[in-house]
Amino acid sequence: MNYKELLTGLFNGESSAASRLITMAENRSQGLSEAMKEIYKHTGNAHIIGITGAPGVGKSTLTGKLVKAFRALSRSVGVIAIDPSSPFTGGALLGDRIRMADLVCDREVFIRSMGTRGGAGGLAVATNDAISILDAFKKDIIIVETIGVGQDEIEIDKFVHTLVVVTMPGGGDAVQCVKAGILEIGDIYAVNKADHPEAQRAVADIEFMIQLKKVAENKQWKPPVVMTVAIENRGIDILVEKIKSHYNFLVDSGIIKLKYIQRVRAQIMSIIENRLSRRAKELLSEKCEQYKLIFGMSSEDITDPYTAADLVIRQLCSQYMNESAGNGNELK
Amino acid sequence: MNYKELLTGLFNGESSAASRLITMAENRSQGLSEAMKEIYKHTGNAHIIGITGAPGVGKSTLTGKLVKAFRALSRSVGVIAIDPSSPFTGGALLGDRIRMADLVCDREVFIRSMGTRGGAGGLAVATNDAISILDAFKKDIIIVETIGVGQDEIEIDKFVHTLVVVTMPGGGDAVQCVKAGILEIGDIYAVNKADHPEAQRAVADIEFMIQLKKVAENKQWKPPVVMTVAIENRGIDILVEKIKSHYNFLVDSGIIKLKYIQRVRAQIMSIIENRLSRRAKELLSEKCEQYKLIFGMSSEDITDPYTAADLVIRQLCSQYMNESAGNGNELK
Numbered sequence: 001m002n003y004k005e006l007l008t009g010l011f012n013g014e015s016s017a018a019s020r021l022i023t024m025a026e027n028r029s030q031g032l033s034e035a036m037k038e039i040y041k042h043t044g045n046a047h048i049i050g051i052t053g054a055p056g057v058g059k060s061t062l063t064g065k066l067v068k069a070f071r072a073l074s075r076s077v078g079v080i081a082i083d084p085s086s087p088f089t090g091g092a093l094l095g096d097r098i099r100m101a102d103l104v105c106d107r108e109v110f111i112r113s114m115g116t117r118g119g120a121g122g123l124a125v126a127t128n129d130a131i132s133i134l135d136a137f138k139k140d141i142i143i144v145e146t147i148g149v150g151q152d153e154i155e156i157d158k159f160v161h162t163l164v165v166v167t168m169p170g171g172g173d174a175v176q177c178v179k180a181g182i183l184e185i186g187d188i189y190a191v192n193k194a195d196h197p198e199a200q201r202a203v204a205d206i207e208f209m210i211q212l213k214k215v216a217e218n219k220q221w222k223p224p225v226v227m228t229v230a231i232e233n234r235g236i237d238i239l240v241e242k243i244k245s246h247y248n249f250l251v252d253s254g255i256i257k258l259k260y261i262q263r264v265r266a267q268i269m270s271i272i273e274n275r276l277s278r279r280a281k282e283l284l285s286e287k288c289e290q291y292k293l294i295f296g297m298s299s300e301d302i303t304d305p306y307t308a309a310d311l312v313i314r315q316l317c318s319q320y321m322n323e324s325a326g327n328g329n330e331l332k
Numbered sequence: 333m334n335y336k337e338l339l340t341g342l343f344n345g346e347s348s349a350a351s352r353l354i355t356m357a358e359n360r361s362q363g364l365s366e367a368m369k370e371i372y373k374h375t376g377n378a379h380i381i382g383i384t385g386a387p388g389v390g391k392s393t394l395t396g397k398l399v400k401a402f403r404a405l406s407r408s409v410g411v412i413a414i415d416p417s418s419p420f421t422g423g424a425l426l427g428d429r430i431r432m433a434d435l436v437c438d439r440e441v442f443i444r445s446m447g448t449r450g451g452a453g454g455l456a457v458a459t460n461d462a463i464s465i466l467d468a469f470k471k472d473i474i475i476v477e478t479i480g481v482g483q484d485e486i487e488i489d490k491f492v493h494t495l496v497v498v499t500m501p502g503g504g505d506a507v508q509c510v511k512a513g514i515l516e517i518g519d520i521y522a523v524n525k526a527d528h529p530e531a532q533r534a535v536a537d538i539e540f541m542i543q544l545k546k547v548a549e550n551k552q553w554k555p556p557v558v559m560t561v562a563i564e565n566r567g568i569d570i571l572v573e574k575i576k577s578h579y580n581f582l583v584d585s586g587i588i589k590l591k592y593i594q595r596v597r598a599q600i601m602s603i604i605e606n607r608l609s610r611r612a613k614e615l616l617s618e619k620c621e622q623y624k625l626i627f628g629m630s631s632e633d634i635t636d637p638y639t640a641a642d643l644v645i646r647q648l649c650s651q652y653m654n655e656s657a658g659n660g661n662e663l664k
Contacts, residue, residue, distance in 0.1 A: 318653065324646055
């Protein structure tokens, strides 16, 4: 099946087509760019929500409950899980999967896990494409679930309209979040497992830190802190309200346009980085003559990785210039 | 002070010179490439050790004890901490810092934390450079401490000779590690906090998983599992023995040459990716005419991020080709 048939399937609401297009994005398959150019024309309608937080805070359970809450409001939902310990990605205990089963049977819910490292490269670019695919697939709400630690490959705050940072009481989790930098970037904070005796204190801690931090872009928005007990479905309705309020705020203030530009920039950069990186890896690969760069480090010209990098960049650019000379064809 | 003075300082054993060169690497400063080319000639002597594991397993305490153990063997030690929650990076509680204080006062110990996201870009390239700088600084042992979750920007296994994966008993931590992919890559496993009643079971779990997994490159090496209670200095001597054994194994088997090639490849790729990515970001920046790509998405030529990426790559390559035309000068 070529990508044109997949596009027809996607616009006709076939889950299998959405799924295969996301696989193409993960594998950076032939025909993907052409498909994405077409898909891109049908995007811009979804509310993209990020759910981020350390492993164990209950992101996945919360995501599951949010999906149900949005379904109860008759909104169609897409979920992209890029947390390696998420039950959506198959890493979970049996109980988790059973809990997710009733979501999977809802045709208006599309759930997809994304591979982490070791794929054809570029989790950022593939995630961005997956969001666009689900947007064109006419999902009203797209939830991206990811671990938000400091060394994260995905700068999730640049991909979404509304970022929910999930923490839990006790164990200094809020402090860990500050260290990891994710308390800087939330539009909404959820203190999950809020039946814990220290929940109120965790809320106070976060509210204190919100007061301290400088809100750069959207000074008019004061991030609310919501207490949830996801496993008992408590606090979810309030969280949904806050998510909706944030979206309305973005629209009313015009900030949604900035978010759009930010996302497009992130998309362009992720495409560029992925392409150049793959091309450079090819040039360095075993099959390539250039590989002797590494073994020939002691030769006169190539004495260190910096000199080798210069040579690879020159060759890469020369290739691209030759390929695109005069024809304006798509680059690989 | 120009980089030549810093190099003189580095080779004379001045910590301040090492520190400033690492800052140059973090900032990708002018003169860095020239400095690194010189530094690279003085590398290849250190044993590079990675310490990785989830937040809270006690990586930093273990690292501190390892430093002391290697010092007792009269080895000089450099530590690079890229864990945002590490006490080395200033994120710790007061008690942790006090515990580290006696290390800081040892002139043969050099400790440096690396910034995570938000820097001049390229934690991977800066970490690689920092390792080379400490190698040329004549540290016998270089320890790189990092969180090893699945979405980690740093592929630490490609940077080091010996990778120690730290876990702890209870709470399914070993299972979390499997999910995150870090149980695939360890040369040595440390079950820390082994005074916990479930420690034996954690060891058995890991040993079972080691049996299951396919050891690709170094079939002759069966990763040992060591029980430690870092805070009480228990098990550290055995861990040091295993680390030394692994290094001897690498040398005796000749695999150390493969590790060298792997590290040089990773270095070259990180330099290339960092350079191209920064150049592309410049082209996309506000000050650049190219920025209208984003606002002009509705124009006839540029309708989507893929087309925009094509244009930026063409411009980037054209710039590089012009800069390097005929002169062979270093690229930026």
